[in-house]
Amino acid sequence: MSQSVLQIRNALFKSSLQRAAPAVFPVPIKKFDIKPGEKWVIWGAERSKFMDAIGNKYLSVPSLSLQYGMKKNAIARIEFVKFTGVMPTAHISARYEYFKDDFDQTCGKFIQDNSIGSMSVNYEVTHTSRKIDPQLYSFLLSELHLKELENRWAMGLSNGQMRRARLARSLLKEPDLALIDDPFLGLDPTATKIISDFLGRYSRSPIVIGLRYHDKIPPWCTHVCCVNDEGIVFQGNVDSVRDLIKSTRERFELVNARTNLETKYKIEDLLSYHPLAQVPHHEVVKLPDGIQFHGISVSYKGEPILKELNWKVAQKTKWHIRGNNGTGKSTLLSLVTADHPQSWNSRIVENGSPRKTGSTDYFTINRRIGMSSPELHAIFNKSQSAKLSVKESLATGFNENSSNDFLACYGHLSPHQRQILDVYADYFGLKDVAEEKYGNLSVSNQKLVLFVRSLLKMPQVLILDEAFSAMEEDSVKLCHQFLDYWPGIVLVVSHVPAETPRCDHYLRLISPGHYEIGNVTFG
Ligand SMILES: Nc1ncnc2c1ncn2[C@@H]1O[C@H](COP(=O)(O)OP(=O)(O)OP(=O)(O)O)[C@@H](O)[C@H]1O
Numbered sequence: 001m002s003q004s005v006l007q008i009r010n011a012l013f014k015s016s017l018q019r020a021a022p023a024v025f026p027v028p029i030k031k032f033d034i035k036p037g038e039k040w041v042i043w044g045a046e047r048s049k050f051m052d053a054i055g056n057k058y059l060s061v062p063s064l065s066l067q068y069g070m071k072k073n074a075i076a077r078i079e080f081v082k083f084t085g086v087m088p089t090a091h092i093s094a095r096y097e098y099f100k101d102d103f104d105q106t107c108g109k110f111i112q113d114n115s116i117g118s119m120s121v122n123y124e125v126t127h128t129s130r131k132i133d134p135q136l137y138s139f140l141l142s143e144l145h146l147k148e149l150e151n152r153w154a155m156g157l158s159n160g161q162m163r164r165a166r167l168a169r170s171l172l173k174e175p176d177l178a179l180i181d182d183p184f185l186g187l188d189p190t191a192t193k194i195i196s197d198f199l200g201r202y203s204r205s206p207i208v209i210g211l212r213y214h215d216k217i218p219p220w221c222t223h224v225c226c227v228n229d230e231g232i233v234f235q236g237n238v239d240s241v242r243d244l245i246k247s248t249r250e251r252f253e254l255v256n257a258r259t260n261l262e263t264k265y266k267i268e269d270l271l272s273y274h275p276l277a278q279v280p281h282h283e284v285v286k287l288p289d290g291i292q293f294h295g296i297s298v299s300y301k302g303e304p305i306l307k308e309l310n311w312k313v314a315q316k317t318k319w320h321i322r323g324n325n326g327t328g329k330s331t332l333l334s335l336v337t338a339d340h341p342q343s344w345n346s347r348i349v350e351n352g353s354p355r356k357t358g359s360t361d362y363f364t365i366n367r368r369i370g371m372s373s374p375e376l377h378a379i380f381n382k383s384q385s386a387k388l389s390v391k392e393s394l395a396t397g398f399n400e401n402s403s404n405d406f407l408a409c410y411g412h413l414s415p416h417q418r419q420i421l422d423v424y425a426d427y428f429g430l431k432d433v434a435e436e437k438y439g440n441l442s443v444s445n446q447k448l449v450l451f452v453r454s455l456l457k458m459p460q461v462l463i464l465d466e467a468f469s470a471m472e473e474d475s476v477k478l479c480h481q482f483l484d485y486w487p488g489i490v491l492v493v494s495h496v497p498a499e500t501p502r503c504d505h506y507l508r509l510i511s512p513g514h515y516e517i518g519n520v521t522f523g
Contacts (some may be wrong), residue, residue, distance in 0.1 A: 004069040005090075005177060005206045006054060008032040011065035013058040013286045024049055024058050025231040028065070032225065032232065034177075036069075039200070039222045040208045041238075047210040048082075050227040051179045054208070055080055068176060079170035079205075081180040107146065107161075110154040111169045112137065119144065132172060136204065140168040141153055143198050143213070159374060159466070160191045160325025167195070174205060181210035185469050188324040196220075213249055214473060216496060265427045267485050273420050274458045276316060276487040288352030289313045290461060290489045291336060298331055298342055299512075305331055307513035315460075318483070318490040320500060320520060323509030329493050332509070333373075333463055336491070337403070338365045351460075363401045370459035371403035372450045372467040380406060380450065386439035390430055390449055393438040394421055397453035403463075420456055428452050428478065444472040461489045468499040 008159060013024035025046075032054070034040055042050050050059065053066075054305060055078045062067035068076035111149035112132055141147045144164040149157065163185075166304060170178055183199065184192045185352040199207055200220030211217065217238065218223060225235040226248060234244050271277045276284065291313040298306040305328040313319060321329050334340040335348060338355075343365075353359065380386065384391060385406035392410045398417050399405035413421070425431045428448060433441065451467050468476045476499060483490060494500040508516040 003035060003372055004040045004067075005034040005038075006069065007034075007067050008054070008060075009065050010062075011053075011060040013053045014061055015058055017059060019437050024053060025229070027231060029231055030052070030475065032235065034206060034208065034223075036206065037203075037222075038206075039220055041217055041221045041224050042208060042210045042227060043215075043217070044213065044226040044228055044233065044248075046227045046229050047212075048181055050225070050232075051080075051181055051208065051210050055179045069228075073175065076177065077173065077175045078177045079173055079175035081166055081178065081183070087180075094247070105154050106150065107152045107154045108141075108150040111140070111146070111165055111172060112431055113169050113172075127272060131215075133174070133482070136174070137172055140171055143202075144168050145194060151206060158326045158330060160187050163187065164191070164195065171202070171205060171522075176205070178205050178207045179210070182212070182470065183209050184215070185466075191325045192495075212472075240273075244370070263427045263429070265423055267427075267482055270423060270427055270482070271485055271487060273423075274487050276460070277429075279487075284315050289314050289349070290351060292349040292494050294347040294349065296335065296345070296347055296422075297339070298328070298335070304512035306509070309515060311507060311517065313491075315487055315489065316487055317505060318501070318503040319492065319501040320506040321491055321493045321509070322506050323515075327509040329509060329513065330465070333465060333491065333493070336461065337369055337371065338362045366402040367400045367457075368460040369403065369463060370397070370445070370454035370457060370461070371463040371465070373452045373463070373465035374469070375465075376403060377450055379404060379446065381446070388438050389435050390438055390441070391421070391434040393427070393449055394425060394456065396455050397456035400457060403454065417456075420458075424456060427482075428475075442472075443470045444475060448475045448479070449473040455486075459488055461491065462486065463491045464501070465493040467492075467498075468494065468501075469496065473498070 008029050010028045012028040014021050015024060034054075042054075042080070051142055053060075056066065056068075056076060061340070121505075127500075141150060144167060146161075146164055146168060149161055149165070154162075154165065163183075167183070170180075182200070183195055187195060194369055196218050199209065201219060209218075221238050223236065224238050224241050224245060226233040226241075226244070233248070234241055289312045293309050293311040296306055296309045297304065298309075309332075321332065323329050327339050331340065335345075337343075341426055344355060346356045348355040350360075350365070355365075380393075385396065385408075388396070388406075392408050393406075395410040395413055396406045396408065398408055398413060398421075399407060422431075428451075429451060430449065433445070438446065441449065447467065447470055451464070451471075454462060454464070454467075468479065471479075480501040490501070490503070492501060492503055503520045506516075506518055506520050508518075510516065
């Protein structure tokens with residue numbers, strides 16, 4: 001055992017001690033070993049479940065069938081890094097509330113993570129006795145490009161920056177095993193390369209990563225283990241399983257090419273509820289632009305993020321908002337949704353009317369906006385809403401005030417709204433799980449529910465910020481196909497081409513004052 005990081009021999013994994021508790025995989029996992037120096041990728045439909053199993057989240061039967069290679073009687077220190085949500089905030093706008101600066105913690109403190117007590121206090125609280133290796137700390141900051149963010153307020157970090165900070169926080173604990181699921185989710189190509197190269201070089205803790213079928217296996221990976229709901233399908237040295245990876249991927253793509261879900265509705269039926277669906281093109285072009293930005297600038301503490309941005313979004317157009325992590329995409333969207341303090345600015349013009357304090361309010365603005373984003377997913381999952389049924393979760397999409405209003409409201413829906421909900425649930429294959437608890441769904445289906453939820457109030461502006469990341473390919477295809485016909489404005493943020501619906505135009509944020517606007521072409 002001393003030669004192993006981890007060893008499994010005939011382990012049946014159970015989620016509870018109860019005799020009748022079902023096994024996580026139907027049959028015992030016969031043999032699985034991780035040796036020092038190996039770099040494993042856990043791949044396939046049930047990779048997250050398997051990572052939970054090797055991370056000791058379940059009971060292994062018999063008890064010694066799962067062992068870790070540390071000193072006798074020592075408890076394995078395992079770190080999980082999952083990127084299915086972002087840092088929990090009370091509300092997305094909290095990120096932009098400047099007074100929070102005084103209370104929250106800096107990125108550096110977040111990474112050191114050794115205070116006990118509230119996450120939201122900065123004054124000196126009780127500390128754990130955990131010793132932090134200052135050399136490792138500076139090494140991680142420099143390798144993960146976090147140095148310049150060290151004194152930034154953690155809640156203000158962009159998604160990509162936060163992901164790097166969370167990785168540093170876990171590795172700084174010097175775990176016996178670090179399990180990182182979907183490490184590249186939501187990262188731009190530059191950040192993906194930074195993280196991938198770093199993970200390939202890092203040797204202080206054994207690292208195992210989880211990837212989806214369509215993800216490229218990184219060049220530094222030494223071993224792959226493919227897992228489905230039956231257990232391990234194949235495993236071994238990456239060169240010995242290359243053909244199996246190829247054939248499994250091809251089979252997966254073939255199976256998921258199926259888009260003929262059994263539904264009695266057609267896309268036209270779904271679109272007929274949207275006010276712009278029946279308006280002929282020659283009438284639409286006469287309507288004022290949905291959104292106009294006239295020379296918009298935003299800076300944080302004097303540091304510019306957006307500078308003199310001019311942008312016009314005509315009705316019924318679809319935009320891909322591009323730009324590396326940290327270039328201001330979320331900031332731009334928060335101006336549209338009025339979550340940003342600088343949203344009350346007459347240089348922002350909506351449907352021909354300049355936005356000014358007094359002329360409109362947050363709720364009126366958000367009445368015409370539907371949204372799905374990683375923040376919204378995280379808040380939904382953290383709140384009581386995760387206990388709602390799928391049907392009730394979808395119904396919260398009719399709450400007009402804001403996309404973040406998750407109050408249960410199914411009982412108050414009009415017959416017309418219930419009909420819309422039923423038609424959409426049927427079309428997107430959610431009818432059979434309508435009574436299921438949202439919290440019991442896979443991450444992929446949760447994202448699907450949040451996507452459908454964002455459509456229900458027939459918004460004029462639909463914001464899809466990483467809405468399809470962590471969604472399985474078949475659902476992504478179904479949603480993208482539908483969006484081709486959606487008659488409202490769509491603003492998409494996505495770093496991965498397979499997760500990007502077809503758009504007409506793009507806005508690429510490069511650096512403050514530098515941006516590019518163009519038409520999306522298809523090759
Ligand atoms: N409240 C804040 N205080 C200070 N800096 C902030 C705040 N909010 C955002 N920032 C900084 O502004 C920059 C732009 O952040 P934003 O989240 O808009 O980027 P992004 O393009 O959406 O990134 P990602 O692709 O990683 O989501 C980042 O450097 C971020 O750290």
